[in-house]
Amino acid sequence: xxxxxTQSINLLAAILLMLAFAMLSQRRVLSLIHLFTLQGATLAxxxxxxGVATHQPHLYFSAALTLLLKVILIPLLLHRVIDxxxxxxxxxxxxxxxxxxxxxxxxxxxxxxxxxxxxxMSLTITRGTLGIALASVLLSFMMMxxxxxxxxxxxxxLAMENGLFFAATAATYGMPMVVELGIALDVLVGILILGVFxxxxxxxxxxxxxxxxxxxxxx
Amino acid sequence: MNTGLLSQLLEVLLALWLAPLLTGWxxxxxxxxxxxxxxxxxxxxRKLHKLFxxxxxxxxxxxxxxxxxxxxxxxxxxxxxxxxxSLSTDLPLSPAADAIALVGLFALARVFLSLAAMDVGTxxxxxxxxxxxxxxxxxxxxxxMVLFCASLLSQSTSLTTIVDQFAHRQFAIHPSLALAGxxxxxVSLAENARIPVDNPATHLELTMVHEALLLEYSGRHxxxxxxxxxxxxxxxxxxxxxxxxxxxVADARSPEVLLLALPVLMGxxxxxxxxxxxxxxxxxxxxxxxxxxFLASAxxxxxxxxLINILLGA
Numbered sequence: 001x002x003x004x005x006t007q008s009i010n011l012l013a014a015i016l017l018m019l020a021f022a023m024l025s026q027r028r029v030l031s032l033i034h035l036f037t038l039q040g041a042t043l044a045x046x047x048x049x050x051g052v053a054t055h056q057p058h059l060y061f062s063a064a065l066t067l068l069l070k071v072i073l074i075p076l077l078l079h080r081v082i083d084x085x086x087x088x089x090x091x092x093x094x095x096x097x098x099x100x101x102x103x104x105x106x107x108x109x110x111x112x113x114x115x116x117x118x119x120x121m122s123l124t125i126t127r128g129t130l131g132i133a134l135a136s137v138l139l140s141f142m143m144m145x146x147x148x149x150x151x152x153x154x155x156x157x158l159a160m161e162n163g164l165f166f167a168a169t170a171a172t173y174g175m176p177m178v179v180e181l182g183i184a185l186d187v188l189v190g191i192l193i194l195g196v197f198x199x200x201x202x203x204x205x206x207x208x209x210x211x212x213x214x215x216x217x218x219x
Numbered sequence: 220m221n222t223g224l225l226s227q228l229l230e231v232l233l234a235l236w237l238a239p240l241l242t243g244w245x246x247x248x249x250x251x252x253x254x255x256x257x258x259x260x261x262x263x264x265r266k267l268h269k270l271f272x273x274x275x276x277x278x279x280x281x282x283x284x285x286x287x288x289x290x291x292x293x294x295x296x297x298x299x300x301x302x303x304x305s306l307s308t309d310l311p312l313s314p315a316a317d318a319i320a321l322v323g324l325f326a327l328a329r330v331f332l333s334l335a336a337m338d339v340g341t342x343x344x345x346x347x348x349x350x351x352x353x354x355x356x357x358x359x360x361x362x363x364m365v366l367f368c369a370s371l372l373s374q375s376t377s378l379t380t381i382v383d384q385f386a387h388r389q390f391a392i393h394p395s396l397a398l399a400g401x402x403x404x405x406v407s408l409a410e411n412a413r414i415p416v417d418n419p420a421t422h423l424e425l426t427m428v429h430e431a432l433l434l435e436y437s438g439r440h441x442x443x444x445x446x447x448x449x450x451x452x453x454x455x456x457x458x459x460x461x462x463x464x465x466x467x468v469a470d471a472r473s474p475e476v477l478l479l480a481l482p483v484l485m486g487x488x489x490x491x492x493x494x495x496x497x498x499x500x501x502x503x504x505x506x507x508x509x510x511x512x513f514l515a516s517a518x519x520x521x522x523x524x525x526l527i528n529i530l531l532g533a
Contacts, residue, residue, distance in 0.1 A: 007392035010531050014394035025516060098515035105522055112530050128531040
């Protein structure tokens with residue numbers, strides 16, 4: 001029984017990594033939000049399975065919190081934002097996706113190499129997935145770097161938080177409840193503030209391209 | 220030994236006879252899913268029959284190489300079908316070629332077909348050959364990585380050993396195989412000229428790839444090439460089923476399972492054919508310049524499968 005549970009945690013971790021790569025190569029804003037929702041659902045499921053496998057009931061709460069926040073509430077907010085900004089069908093011109101993906105492989109190798117000695121010191125059943133969690137954090141980070149529009153950057157930020165949450169579950173079976181609640185609220189407040197910010201960017205520059213922010217003076 | 224010979228013979232004959240049926244089945248499902256009245260299941264056989272009875276017309280400048288290519292391509296595909304353990308892992312031919320040589324066989328067929336298409340000197344042939352080589356050189360490493368994923372798990376590059384081990388081990392979820400499976404689907408869509416990459420149903424000049432290669436062929440040469448294309452699809456389907464759903468494949472210890480293996484294989488092929496038609500119906504054809512992206516993601520998935528295999532040790 002527990003081997004099947006461990007294997008399914010590993011499978012879900014692999015799916016998380018796959019979704020991180022899918023986000024990296026996705027051009028459409030709407031598909032990005034769908035991928036983010038899927039990532040949240042995978043995260044909630046894997047947290048619940050870790051809870052079952054290790055008999056840690058507090059992980060059920062964090063799984064439920066993840067489900068509520070990252071599968072229902074934040075995607076709903078994001079949908080509303082892109083509706084109001086009228087960027088629902090926005091397509092970003094990304095240059096050279098194959099190169100980005102190959103750079104992503106290098107990041108994955110780096111993080112696997114980095115996580116190997118840490119994982120050996122850990123005694124949790126999820127220790128192998130630490131490298132995957134680190135890789136998803138770095139991949140989301142890279143997604144934020146390669147994007148020039150504001151909404152995909154926000155999604156990259158949220159995906160990075162997903163990776164960190166997964167890392168916490170993998171390394172130590174989750175954080176204390178207070179910390180977890182605090183982070184959840186932070187993310188929620190963060191997305192609200194970023195939402196307001198997005199409207200201001202559009203009002204100021206008539207576009208969602210954040211490269212406009214790099215200019216300090218009016219010309 | 221005798222049962223080995225028997226299963227080998229049965230497998231080759233089955234591949235030769237069932238391959239057009241699989242093509243017909245996929246076409247039928249595609250027509251149904253697109254609300255069209257479907258052609259008969261036996262339509263590919265009728266087409267082959269018709270073409271074999273027609274006189275081949277050769278271009279004036281065609282070299283002997285051009286006439287040789289269909290036989291070479293057909294032979295390579297038939298050999299590929301022979302070494303893939305679809306019915307039984309007890310195959311006397313299997314030591315002749317392992318997983319890497321299988322990729323080489325597909326490459327050999329592609330090179331000959333492309334050279335033949337360029338041989339007569341029409342613009343379309345050259346265009347198709349270039350596009351086919353573009354797709355091929357990106358798909359091959361991805362396919363190799365998928366096979367290496369399976370090889371890492373079973374510590375062997377021999378296809379029969381891999382399938383033998385997969386079929387008889389205890390049930391376990393392998394994340395690396397899941398990633399490799401997705402990569403394999405992407406590669407086989409590209410290699411078999413299926414919809415996101417190429418449309419097998421049109422002769423539209425600007426988008427065709429595989430059809431452009433066959434444009435100058437006629438008569439029995441065309442029949443052989445069409446049959447080879449069916450065999451390739453059959454080989455890919457069998458390889459995928461053997462690697463990722465290996466249950467029901469017979470082996471040397473229990474040759475009597477061979478009786479059961481045939482209906483199981485037919486069932487699996489029927490399901491995968493219908494799924495292929497569904498996949499083709501829901502996706503749109505992409506621009507040729509998007510194909511490198513498509514195949515880069517296949518390569519990436521397969522490499523990630525290998526990395527995860529090393530990381531998780533499973």
